[in-house]
Amino acid sequence: MSDGTWELHGLKLSYFTGKLEAWLRARGLPFRFVEMDTAGFRACARATGVAQMPALLSPGGEWLTDTTAILRRLEAEVPGPALQPEAPLAAFLSLFLEDAFDEWLWRPALYYRWAYADDARLMSRRIAATLMRDLPLPMALKAAGVRHRQQSVYLRQDGITRATAPSVARLYLEVLDHLEPVLATRPFLFGERPVAADFGLFGSMFRHFSSDPTPAEILRERAPAVLAWTGRLWNADPGRIGAAPLPATAPRDLDPLLQLAARDHLAELDANASAAAGGLKVARFRRGGVDWRLTVSPYRVQCLADLQVAFAALGTADRAEVQGRLGTEAGILARPVQPAPLLAQRIRNRLWT
Template identity: 30%
Template sequence: MYRLYGGLGSPYSLKVRAVLRYRRLPHIWIAANDPTTMGRLFAQVRAPVIPVLEFPDGTVMNDSTPLVAELERRHAERSVVPDDEAQAFAAFLLEDMADEWGTKAMFHHRWNLDRDQIQMGRWLAFDRFRGQGRERIETFGQTFRERQTGRMALVGCTPQNAPVIEASTERAFDLLDVMATDEGYLFGSRPSLADFAWFGQFSQLATDPTPHDLMLARAPYLMRWIAGLDDVSGVEGEWREEPTAAMLGLLELAAEVYLPFLLANAQAAGRGEETFSVELMGRPYSQGVFKYQVRCLAQLREAYTGLSDAAKTRVDGWLPAAACAALAG
């Protein structure tokens, strides 16, 4: 039995839980709100963040991408990685974009406006202190709100960057809304790791007040797709041989936004700089350097250069030359 410690307000927790459900792996979902338990678990991982997955053999891991990869290594049935080598790489890239860029949409909308700050601060506090009194919940909710709004510039969620974050989010909304009605999932009639990654981020937007209203108006079928993907243990399906329109559209968005963002971050880190600026979607974007995202680019480059010639030719046909050059290093 797997034991997954997470939270409803954590996109990565819901991503991993949905993967476990789809793969029909016996597990228990446990709210990560007991300090003693979480202290024991965090002592066994590099960074004290959720979700934390305790494996049946006692292994403890966190960070959703390596968690999903480890589940792939241990279990062959109902894989979330497409069989086709080129599509598997595309799924890895789109998962990475959801985890590292899509989360900006969640953070921006959750902590930008008062209505979202107040509700989500209180709800996240409730998840931790439910049953311990309204005063304690709302006091911690205000403290947590202040802490999170104070971190917005650190993760790039500034007024200057808001147009890029919002425009890229709306593009993804549009692509996935059409996919929900016309194609099912990004790589066929069964979900991939990329579907689960976007589900994780957008599950939060479907809940928080302002992005909920935006999604309902702009992408109503995406909203319903998100509700369904929370548990697709009953879904049977096939990988599609030809790329879906949604996959190609998200790869285009990755080439336009995510890969230039990663490249600028890595170049600034290489020069020992603390911040970087780059033009994305014709707009200025700047933030502090993130070492973790330097590693993300390195991993994408390793995966890309490791492709067979045939698979690389297919990937190169899906991405513009500049994006391929960024991946090639």
């Protein structure tokens, strides 16, 4: 667009739309929000080649998609306050947490939204009233269709069973208990300035955990400092961010969270990549005392490959530091990189989250 304004196409209840919107605000990039309906979603899919949200249209008319790729590209190419540490070790740990928060907290965020009756009724009506507003169907019918689709895709097809559900619900509580003492002592995860890890965490915390009735009540009672951080990041001022020092390191009080993410997230990424390499359609692994069966995700094969490439680029001392801080599962990062799937296969269906 000729006036220098970006266009963000998505939904105000979407995990990854919220992540990208917060980053654009913190960077001070002028943008207008375009709430998708079904016709808009199809138009963005035609423009980007991928049916997912959000989609970002540059002032020059270029379409971008996938929040991780967008943030890394804009960080490198668009002027503004840096939102990633310069120190290689801190930068790697920030990117590791961003990936974990994107892909690992995805499951509890969707679980709390669609497994609890009150939350599912509320969010299905909100999706029916926004994304599906251009469909000439009764509201009740649209909401029921949304609820059925979401519970099928994000619960039953994502490995949620009577055996696994308690561990998914518990993960949210564990993460809050690790985050609360950290964010009670400083404004952002790494220090005075937000980094990629903050924006990765924001997607689940802002548009799911702090908004949906059941997890929001837990958040208010169990982790008020995390709740305050959510508002702080949403209200981050580019000038104040630019005046704050970039974090030189990942503080040691993040280690329990890093180790939890490594134990769960890296183990799942490894099982997924191994299954994909063997030509399997289902990955099997044990976590939280229960056995999991998940459809193999080419996108997550690429996530692990990206982390392994970034880990290999670190110096010897930094690699040893990462392994020491993440624990035994960190050895997965040193394994040979699996061949990357085609870019088109990398894209997760992030509709209606």
